[in-house]
Amino acid sequence: MTKVFNFSPGPSKLPQVVINKVEKAVKEYKKTGKSVLEISHRSSEFGELLNEINLNFEKLFHLPKDFNVLLLQGGATYQNTFVPMNIPKNRNLGCLVTGTWGKKTAEDYSKIFNNFDVFEARDRELETYLDKEYSGFQNIDFLHLTSNETIEGLQIQNFNTINHKNLIIDMSSDLGSYNFNFNNLSYVYAGAQKNMGIPGVTICLVKEEFLTDSDNPKYLNLKLLAKSNSILNTPPTMSIYVLNLVTNWMLEMGGIDYFQNKAHEQSKEIYDFIDNNSDVLDCKVENKFRSKSNIVFNFLNDEHNKEFVNLAAEKGIIGINGHRSVGGIRVSLFNSIDDHMFDYFMKYFKNYVIGIK
Numbered sequence: 102m103t104k105v106f107n108f109s110p111g112p113s114k115l116p117q118v119v120i121n122k123v124e125k126a127v128k129e130y131k132k133t134g135k136s137v138l139e140i141s142h143r144s145s146e147f148g149e150l151l152n153e154i155n156l157n158f159e160k161l162f163h164l165p166k167d168f169n170v171l172l173l174q175g176g177a178t179y180q181n182t183f184v185p186m187n188i189p190k191n192r193n194l195g196c197l198v199t200g201t202w203g204k205k206t207a208e209d210y211s212k213i214f215n216n217f218d219v220f221e222a223r224d225r226e227l228e229t230y231l232d233k234e235y236s237g238f239q240n241i242d243f244l245h246l247t248s249n250e251t252i253e254g255l256q257i258q259n260f261n262t263i264n265h266k267n268l269i270i271d272m273s274s275d276l277g278s279y280n281f282n283f284n285n286l287s288y289v290y291a292g293a294q295k296n297m298g299i300p301g302v303t304i305c306l307v308k309e310e311f312l313t314d315s316d317n318p319k320y321l322n323l324k325l326l327a328k329s330n331s332i333l334n335t336p337p338t339m340s341i342y343v344l345n346l347v348t349n350w351m352l353e354m355g356g357i358d359y360f361q362n363k364a365h366e367q368s369k370e371i372y373d374f375i376d377n378n379s380d381v382l383d384c385k386v387e388n389k390f391r392s393k394s395n396i397v398f399n400f401l402n403d404e405h406n407k408e409f410v411n412l413a414a415e416k417g418i419i420g421i422n423g424h425r426s427v428g429g430i431r432v433s434l435f436n437s438i439d440d441h442m443f444d445y446f447m448k449y450f451k452n453y454v455i456g457i458k
């Protein structure tokens with residue numbers, strides 16, 4: 102097999118131990134005589150899988166008793182329709198927009214809700230919104246934000262300080278990479294394909310009191326989905342199986358603390374290097390909000406951006422080109438990026454920079 106170092110923003114690299122287990126289970130799942138691809142969502146083995154995932158989430162995230170784990174489909178994008186459709190129409194919604202994904206959410210919400218406010222945040226103002234004393238969210242019943250803007254590389258880890266008690270957070274690109282508490286959260290969701298597994302399943306952590314009755318059709322009906330333990334219809338069994346493997350692996354590695362430290366150390370090393378070479382490199386994100394999951398930067402000379410990506414590919418380093426809307430470079434340091442991979446990238450990065458000076 103060709104050896105590559107995959108720094109893609111998602112679907113992203115999976116830990117090798119997870120791939121090895123998948124390989125075995127595709128051949129035969131737990132002595133059942135059939136492949137994991139064939140297991141029924143109504144079978145006892147699938148029920149066990151769901152129970153294990155629930156327990157793993159409780160352990161990893163210290164999930165409060167009044168939070169439900171739902172495993173849905175349609176990716177994070179579907180949540181932009183699903184969430185507002187499950188909020189009574191007489192409530193006020195707001196979106197704190199810090200980048201591309203939050204903007205898309207606000208656009209979709211505005212098609213469903215009239216009582217709707219957008220708080221556009223540029224870097225300097227963002228601190229105001231996070232201030233415990235900020236009173237601008239008082240008339241909002243539910244406030245949406247994106248904790249990590251994957252394209253711009255802007256992250257808000259300290260959303261627990263926001264002066265609002267019903268946050269809805271898109272954590273697609275950073276769930277599982279640092280600790281937070283659920284005190285001011287109502288609803289957290291994430292497509293699994295970055296830190297938590299493969300595409301097909303969306304993880305939703307939902308507070309009991311958010312589950313209101315609605316006469317929505319079935320797959321838009323949050324309360325019905327919660328009651329059925331996410332198996333109102335056929336769920337993405339394979340993606341759920343991989344989610345279970347990934348959560349087991351996360352616990353074995355030492356839980357969220359381990360990944361938080363790893364992301365801190367790796368991202369510090371790379372940002373320090375960028376800052377120390379500001380004659381050729383630039384990171385536009387303000388220090389406080391620099392993402393530890395997606396490092397977005399550029400070479401001042403655009404020719405170097407292209408060359409850096411192309412030469413990296415020759416060394417097996419892939420997935421590091423910036424999003425087409427912003428250009429430059431994006432290095433995604435998700436949980437699966439171990440020190441060996443990181444050091445390999447940094448060696449290439451440092452040599453390249455020495456070479457162009």
Ligand SMILES: Cc1ncc(COP(=O)(O)O)c(C=O)c1O
Binds near residue numbers: 176202247249273274
């Ligand atoms: C923060 C964030 N939100 C939403 C999405 C969209 O996810 P999906 O493709 O699962 O709909 C992405 C995809 O990269 C993302 O990074």
